[in-house]
Amino acid sequence: xxxxEAILENGAAERVFRRGDDSAxxxxxxxxxxxxxxxxxxxxxxxxxxxxPSTHGVLRLSLEMEGETVIRSKxxxxxxxxxxxxxxxxxxxxxxxxxxxxMDYSSPLFSELAFSLATEELLEIExxxxxxxxxxxxxxxxxxxxxxxxxxxxxxDIGAVGAMIYGWREREEVLRLLEKITGLRxxxxxxxPGGVAADLPDGWxxxxxxxLSNLPERLDDFDGLFTGQPIWHERLQGVGVINSEExxxxxxxxxxLRSTGYAWDLRKxxxxxxxxxxxxDVLVGTYGDCFDRFAxxxxxxxxxxxxxxxxxxxMPDGDYRIQDKKVTPPPRTRIDESMEALIHHFKIFxxxxxxxxxxxxxxxxxxxxxxxxxxxxxxxPKPYRMHIRGPSFTNLQVLPHMLQNALxxxxxxxxxxxxxxxxxxxx
Amino acid sequence: xxxxxxQDSLSTxxxxxxxxxxxxxxxxxxxxxxxxxxxxxPNRDQxxxxxxxxxxxxxxxxxxxxxxxxxxxxxxxxxCSISPERFEVVINLLSHSKKERLRLxxxxxxxxxxxxxxxxxxxxxxxLEREVYDLFGIKFEGHPDLTRILLPENWHGHPLRxxxxxxxxxxxxxxxxxxx
Numbered sequence: 001x002x003x004x005e006a007i008l009e010n011g012a013a014e015r016v017f018r019r020g021d022d023s024a025x026x027x028x029x030x031x032x033x034x035x036x037x038x039x040x041x042x043x044x045x046x047x048x049x050x051x052x053p054s055t056h057g058v059l060r061l062s063l064e065m066e067g068e069t070v071i072r073s074k075x076x077x078x079x080x081x082x083x084x085x086x087x088x089x090x091x092x093x094x095x096x097x098x099x100x101x102x103m104d105y106s107s108p109l110f111s112e113l114a115f116s117l118a119t120e121e122l123l124e125i126e127x128x129x130x131x132x133x134x135x136x137x138x139x140x141x142x143x144x145x146x147x148x149x150x151x152x153x154x155x156x157d158i159g160a161v162g163a164m165i166y167g168w169r170e171r172e173e174v175l176r177l178l179e180k181i182t183g184l185r186x187x188x189x190x191x192x193p194g195g196v197a198a199d200l201p202d203g204w205x206x207x208x209x210x211x212l213s214n215l216p217e218r219l220d221d222f223d224g225l226f227t228g229q230p231i232w233h234e235r236l237q238g239v240g241v242i243n244s245e246e247x248x249x250x251x252x253x254x255x256x257l258r259s260t261g262y263a264w265d266l267r268k269x270x271x272x273x274x275x276x277x278x279x280x281d282v283l284v285g286t287y288g289d290c291f292d293r294f295a296x297x298x299x300x301x302x303x304x305x306x307x308x309x310x311x312x313x314x315m316p317d318g319d320y321r322i323q324d325k326k327v328t329p330p331p332r333t334r335i336d337e338s339m340e341a342l343i344h345h346f347k348i349f350x351x352x353x354x355x356x357x358x359x360x361x362x363x364x365x366x367x368x369x370x371x372x373x374x375x376x377x378x379x380x381p382k383p384y385r386m387h388i389r390g391p392s393f394t395n396l397q398v399l400p401h402m403l404q405n406a407l408x409x410x411x412x413x414x415x416x417x418x419x420x421x422x423x424x425x426x427x
Numbered sequence: 428x429x430x431x432x433x434q435d436s437l438s439t440x441x442x443x444x445x446x447x448x449x450x451x452x453x454x455x456x457x458x459x460x461x462x463x464x465x466x467x468x469p470n471r472d473q474x475x476x477x478x479x480x481x482x483x484x485x486x487x488x489x490x491x492x493x494x495x496x497x498x499x500x501x502x503x504x505x506x507c508s509i510s511p512e513r514f515e516v517v518i519n520l521l522s523h524s525k526k527e528r529l530r531l532x533x534x535x536x537x538x539x540x541x542x543x544x545x546x547x548x549x550x551x552x553x554x555l556e557r558e559v560y561d562l563f564g565i566k567f568e569g570h571p572d573l574t575r576i577l578l579p580e581n582w583h584g585h586p587l588r589x590x591x592x593x594x595x596x597x598x599x600x601x602x603x604x605x606x607x
Contacts (some may be wrong), residue, residue, distance in 0.1 A: 004523065004524075005524065008515070013550075016550045017547070017550055019571050023571075025572070027571060027572035027573075028437060029574055030580055030582055077576065077577065078575075078576060078577040078578060078579070081577040081578065083586055085562075085587060086586055086587055086593065090593060097442075121462050122462065124462070166429060248487045248488050248523075249487075249549065249550050250550055250551040251488055251489050251490060251549065251551030251552070252551070253490075269526055270526055284579075289489075306498060339452075357464075357502075357503075357504075358461050358462055358504065358519075359461050359495075359503075359504075360461060360462050360464060361464065361491070361519055361528070361530060363490070363528075370490060372490065372491055372519070374491065374517065374519070376495050378499075378500040378502075384499075384500055385495045385496075385587075387491075387493045388492060389491040389493075389519070392553070393529075393554065393555075393558075394551060394554065396554070397550075397551060397553060397554050426577060427577075
């Protein structure tokens with residue numbers, strides 16, 4: 001019996017299967033909430049958000065409260081819905097990455113990666129080695145910046161406003177490197193079907209090493225500020241507890257699932273790119289509370305540093321994109337010499353390349369959990385259907401269960417450690 | 428890279444045949460392979476039984492529920508025994524113990540877009556089924572709270588259907604002729 005199976009032996013998920021009035025979820029529409037007349041006059045429904053500093057964008061929670069205790073709750077989403085899946089059907093595969101990168105705006109490279117891997121699976125092409133390692137490098141750097149952003153916002157939500165400045169400062173260092181490599185701080189459109197957009201610039205190795213050598217000390221600062229601090233413990237330990245069985249039943253992935261002690265990381269368990277060639281540990285918690293989720297994210301930055309050191313060692317020379325004329329535009333120099341190359345270039349960028357019919361689902365481990373991309377192709381240059389399975393969207397379902405019988409002050413800590421990115425929730 | 432190569436690459440028609448081996452059965456349901464991934468094709472009526480079997484067979488996580496509207500593209504790879512319909516509900520399951528994924532594709536006719544909910548086996552499908560209902564108008568019978576999730580409650584239509592126009596909103600600029 002593996003460790004994971006042993007954990008499940010003890011767990012129970014009855015509370016997430018519950019229906020009816022005693023469930024954790026306030027199943028009421030907006031008009032019903034207006035007409036809501038509680039039997040007990042101590043009960044009332046309070047709206048939290050959509051404009052609330054702790055809701056990370058535009059998340060709204062309807063809370064049924066008794067005094068300061070939350071009885072039932074319901075997350076209400078959709079305030080950021082812009083129909084990105086519909087937009088994805090209007091864009092060619094080459095343009096598609098610019099669309100998906102805007103979903104999870106704090107870890108955009110993972111959406112690009114999932115989309116590109118799915119497209120490559122449909123095309124049945126294999127990208128060059130260097131492209132794979134560059135993709136891993138970029139994703140791990142992005143994981144660091146995303147988790148550092150979590151440290152900043154989480155600290156601020158709990159009341160440690162100083163964390164905002166520290167987290168943001170470290171994240172900015174990483175973003176500066178990403179900007180140097182891709183040209184943009186966010187929404188990079190760097191990972192594309194067939195490889196990456198450009199080779200790594202001069203001096204990338206020194207810049208990366210500088211970040212890797214500075215960061216551990218700064219992470220120790222976070223440890224000093226938070227990990228051993230009594231107030232921090234009081235606010236986070238034992239708050240928002242969830243067990244492994246409940247997580248699996250609700251489809252929860254990522255740090256939330258790992259915080260319950262259940263070791264599941266797609267990089268380790270269903271490896272993609274070259275994650276089977278690097279050494280790293282999958283970090284798990286013990287109690288499944290807010291503190292475990294905070295600690296896992298902090299220490300995953302350290303694991304990412306470990307991985308990036310190995311990537312620097314193993315980075316091969318070679319091409320950064322596939323030289324398949326169906327997918328890749330001809331090199332710039334050829335366009336000056338050859339009329340056909342010019343036509344070819346023009347065709348790829350106006351019509352796009354055709355992708356054989358079929359359907360495929362590909363998943364990667366984003367900082368928030370399993371990020372999947374389901375593409376149906378009808379043989380044309382645009383996806384017939386493009387669906388992104390965002391981890392934040394599914395993870396949000398855990399909120400009512402975590403909040404049941406919690407204090408409203410803890411709701412802020414719970415939302416913060418679930419770490420939803422609303423761009424990905426609403427798409 | 429020569430000019431002829433470019434010509435070739437542009438004129439080559441892409442192969443679209445991924446052969447569907449007929450008669451393969453898993454969990455008493457016809458199976459097809461799509462780029463090496465296993466896809467089950469249960470009927471709308473029997474699919475909850477299939478889900479029950481799968482959930483007992485280690486597929487403990489429902490990763491994703493989505494749908495596809497095949498209005499403009501009725502051709503697709505499905506076993507001969509399955510008759511294609513306009514909508515297809517796609518369910519992605521994951522088994523942690525086997526480290527395997529399975530996909531279920533269930534045909535849902537346009538005239539009666541109703542399908543049973545899998546909430547009783549996977550409570551995590553709740554938000555996902557609401558999303559499919561919201562964007563495709565496919566109703567999930569037995570869902571505890573089937574309301575719109577992304578769009579406002581009073582919205583008309585289901586945007587991810589292929590007959591729902593992308594549309595545009597006129598934007599007025601200060602300099603535009605006629606703008607007040």
